Amino acid sequence: MDAHPLHPRLIKTPALRLESALALLRHSGYGEPEGLPGSEAWLQQLVDRLVDLSSRDPLTGLANRRYFELAVAREIDRVARSGESALLLVVDIDHFKRVNDNHGHAVGDQVIRAVSEALAVTVRPMDLVARVGGEEFAIMLPNCPAAFGPQVAERVRRRVARTQVPLQDNGALTVTVSVGGAFAQQWVRSSTELWMERADRQLYRAKAEGRDRVCLEASTVSSVTAEEKGMLYGTSQFQDLA
Incomplete structure (x- = not known):
């Protein structure tokens, strides 16, 4: 039987520009994700905050x-x-x-x-x-x-x-x-x-x-x-x- 296409061992993670993403969050007043850096929970927080940042005005917090x-x-x-x-x-x-x-x-x-x-x-x-x-x-x-x-x-x-x-x-x-x-x-x-x-x-x-x-x-x-x-x-x- 073939392995599941999303099996972790078969996923090749590309090089992520994490430092750039974290710098962007810090510059915009967002805190860094909590937990172990690089963990699934930590990465999900990072993604969520970047998504929120893309829809919010950094000065007011209102929608952009x-x-x-x-x-x-x-x-x-x-x-x-x-x-x-x-x-x-x-x-x-x-x-x-x-x-x-x-x-x-x-x-x-x-x-x-x-x-x-x-x-x-x-x-x-x-x-x-x-x-x-x-x-x-x-x-x-x-x-x-x-x-x-x-x-x-x-x-x-x-x-x-x-x-x-x-x-x-x-x-x-x-x-x-x-x-x-x-x-x-x-x-x-x-x-x-x-x-x-x-x-x-x-x-x-x-x-x-x-x-x-x-x-x-x-x-x-x-x-x-x-x-x-x-x-x-x-x-x-x-x-x-x-």
Whole structure:
């Protein structure tokens, strides 16, 4: 009888760049795996932490842009099939360049972390908060009815405005954010880019109108683009998850 194809004696382990992987974890603030180095349990911890690192923003611990966009794509597919509503918010720290110029990048990092914590505690556990740029964040809220959208977005804005970042001179820095939002197109096969673009347009409007405010699309039913029409009867890229 032939040996099992995965029998340990038949596996030739390639040279692993363990030191590079460990250095990456240390640089990103992750602790090294516990246990005997090179053991199965130790290697599994190493793999798990590297996977987590690939989906997380190292400064805030929030989801990174890549992970967020994949999650948004799955949500678009779900909304297209179920007709349930979902809200996408984009959040930008107002006058963040002034923070770095006046107080330094270390304080700027503190502000980013403070805002990320404020966003995370304001939304539901089922919602996804991500840092998608330098001072830019995004929040995906599944099953968020249109009637609740303005309340949720305004709660996010107010929560950040109440946040204070301590300074070395015993003072404190307050920051504000501008928020733009758009609902997913129900029963429409859209794309991550189009949904985020619609939310971004509302963010630009909030900034143009004076910042520290919320702007959402006036209706959950907006015009369907030619690209979305082309995708309407297309094959779902996530249909195997249904």
